[in-house]
Amino acid sequence: MAGRFTPPSRTAVRGGWTGVPAGQGQAQGQAQAQAQGQAQVHGQGQVHGQGRGQPGGGRQRVWDPPGPTDIGLTLGPLRRGPGDPTFRVTPDGSVWRAVRTPQGPGTLRVSLHAGRVTAEAWGPGADWLLDGLPALLGADDDPDAFVPRHRLVHASHRRCPGLRLTRTGLVLESLIPTILEQKVTTDEAYRAWRRLVSQYGEPAPGPGPGDGYRLSVMPDARTWRRIPSWDWHRAGVDAKRSGTILRAARVAPRLEEAAAMDLPEAAARLELVPGIGPWTSAETLQRSNGAADAVTTGDLHLPGVVGYALAGNRDADDAEMLTLLTPYAGQRHRATRLILLSGRTPPRRTPKMRKTDIARW
Template sequence: MAGRFTPRPTRTTVRGGEVAVPAGVPRQASAAGRVRTWAPGFPVDLGLVLGPLRRGPADPTFRAMPDGSVWRASLTPAGPGTLRVAVVGGAVRGEAWGPGAEWLLERLPGMLGADDDPSVFLPRHRVVAGAWHRRPGLRLTRTGLVLESLIPSILEQKVTTDEAYRAWRSLVRKFGEPAPGPAAGGRLWVMPAPRTWALIPSWEWHRAGVDNKRASTILRAVRVAARMEEAAGMAPAAAQARLEVVSGIGPWTSAEVVQRSHGAADAVTVGDLHLPGIVGWALAGDRDADDALMLELLEPYAGQRHRAARLILLSGRVPARRAPRMPRGDIGRL
């Protein structure tokens, strides 16, 4: 649930991390890969569960295909991997390619919300209850990967989503590698390895529109990449504390990461430009709410505050903007 979004209702973040996945008939991929079939025992909505992992409509690591399948390219501890997921007759079919194929298939249930327990959630506001009723397939993903969420979250610090998405797209395509396997028709890329991030020249960061502060934060993080990835095995609060040891990573960024890497149901994003006003408007009619009031309003959902915030975003109940609050910039053209 990225926080620095522009006021457009089609933005993934405005919708609470929902991606439109066509209701097509999934077909098998053209090239044989490793396959896992899994019966989840609950409805799986790929667009809802995997939506927060997409960084903009042209994310080079994520594709929702016309046949109803979702493709992802990841850099796993075992190496690069491509994963194709489709729901066929209530069962989930996962196909994977590359050195990281087995790693991705092993964690497929967790990525689709098997580790999440929405039964403990109790809606306490009409807006939340309505969104909960309309989205029975909402479960929180758990990728088990930290850097793939950390780096784009750093890129999203204090800029518009257009700027952040452009930077992510540019850097991954230029310094990443083509995803293994058929890779959604060759349109997927694996993000760069930590050493590659560390070797990106300063002018390339500038060309991608990334200022020195965000670039320096990413460089500090990738220098301790192993320690960052270790956080995937920690409790969410401990993982956030581990991430925040790195200068430039604060509560906003660490929450954005553990929401995806851990499926952290209580990791509410604080320090966001728009989220307090959206929550305040939905729950109390106060568009000028700050972090303190947002946390007070979400207190009845203690332990499930992130889920409640996502449902509020999914409800579409957002205040009309008086005026754009954050100008768009492009330092790459300066």
Template sequence: MSSRFAPRPTRTTVRGGETAIPQGMPRQATASRTRTWTPHYPLDLGLTLGPLRRGPSDPTFRTTPDGSAWRASRTPEGPGTLRVALRTGTAEAEAWGPGADWLLDRLPHLLGDADAPEDFTPRHRLLAATAHRRPGLRLTRTGLVLESLIPSILEQKVTTDEAYRAWRLLVRKYGEPAPGPTPPELRLHVMPDPRTWTLIPSWEWHKAGVDNKRASAILRAARVAARLEEAAAMEPLQAQARLELIPGIGPWTSAETVQRSNGAPDAVTVGDLHLPGIIGYALAGDRRADDEAMLALLEPYAGQRHRAARLILLSGRTPPRREPRMRVGNIAPL
């Protein structure tokens, strides 16, 4: 095992500071907070934070060649930008904006400190081999619901490319530039606040390729955003139940959300077009498995079924494609 991922005792340092001020930029715009934190476990930053990224051009999540991950979030304290990188096993983080302290306070949870992979016992050699090859996988916990819920709603019943495009267009048009001296080429944006989501005109949803059903679900969620954000502090099943009170949010969407907001290790994504076949093929050679068969195969991993699914997806063992890809829709020109 490389020294980068060698377990080390937890150590935390927090300090205030300022970055160099680019010419012409107001001084207060560059005030930053920094924190270093050393996990006591192997950590792969890409695997852990990867689920938060909605496509390669996600305006709220970007990576840079130096290995840094940049996130723009709307926290309870306001917009914030977080840059985090691993240096010899230590997470070095810097944050800007009103939400900077909130983001830094929760850095350990973001990097999987609340996760318990030791509770997972592989019962299939594929899972055992993948877990051995991926010791740095941790389940992230953002503590933020809407930033995972809205893109999950956009992903309902469409291709990922369509959903990523809609998220990108809406965030860039109705969000705001991320605070701090972020590299301009990243074009990092904070997603719109709940009120702004409710004010997006119907034709703009249409131009982004979002049908009325998904747009209406997002509007209903945005109107009760404060109540939904409370779900981040609940047990995952309670959190899913809270989300599913909103028409248009079902088990698929709630699971996709709490996997990220709550770090839920057992939240299984049911109702997915491809996942049952992937899990059925990996564990039983059954590429035609449905949700019922998938849940039966994952039953030995109760309490850790989402982790089992992540490991299967990371294993690369997927059924050969025999059917055409899902057709890409485009409602914008209609």
């Protein structure tokens, strides 16, 4: 389904849209994976082949999603800016991710052709990544539970039949870049993430996405704790955000347990860490837990976007936003994503948020 819907606005990109070319290289990878597969388990949403790739290659899996799936819309929220060193989209229509799994670093390549997903993974975390492929692509999501109640939401829902809510099962992977995004512009947060991962991460296993580009796996919790204050400063991260990341890294195993919790318990676990509030926990659990009802509150722009889209009120606050989203109880995160993907935003009437590059202070 990639390529059917191409929202033009920055707001739509914030809604989790990432353009994935309708490449031609997936069919060959699919045929190879099927030929090398050791099991032929047929049925909706099941694996059709899993086994070793070519000599020196990774493990492969072919999976039939239970419904229309757009990997750009589904995996888009995991991308932290166009230069994210852990995420890459290639011209052949593949999405590459470098991930620190509980079993170690791993690289995952995912592509979609004729409704079938082909995946290949490398490194110590390869098996973990392939086992989690269905959840990553929204197999745990229930899009049929969503009923549009507004004309704009209905139109956006109709244009995005392949939208699925990803579930990574990894908390720290989403928590740290979310903390970096607190109270700064997205460009500043993306630059900090890119610099810190490139400097303190490790090269991702496997061949890489090509063109001489190599992905990087984010640092482990111990490495995050050992980043000196001057490198946080050079990355443009103030003491408040870096302190929050350090506190989270110290209790990383306990935070990772939240990936298996229900939304209220998971949010409460994350918010025990000073510096992590409802905004940060919601933005994290939307990705790590696939939480369909984790609506983001405390955001500078989202209440106005939702208020303008659903009621023509660009000055809506969190309370009004939650009231407008009441008909979508249980699916409020999906509703806000569809609103953002519609691209309907109030006209700007104030200057953009000022960038504050503390690295130059």
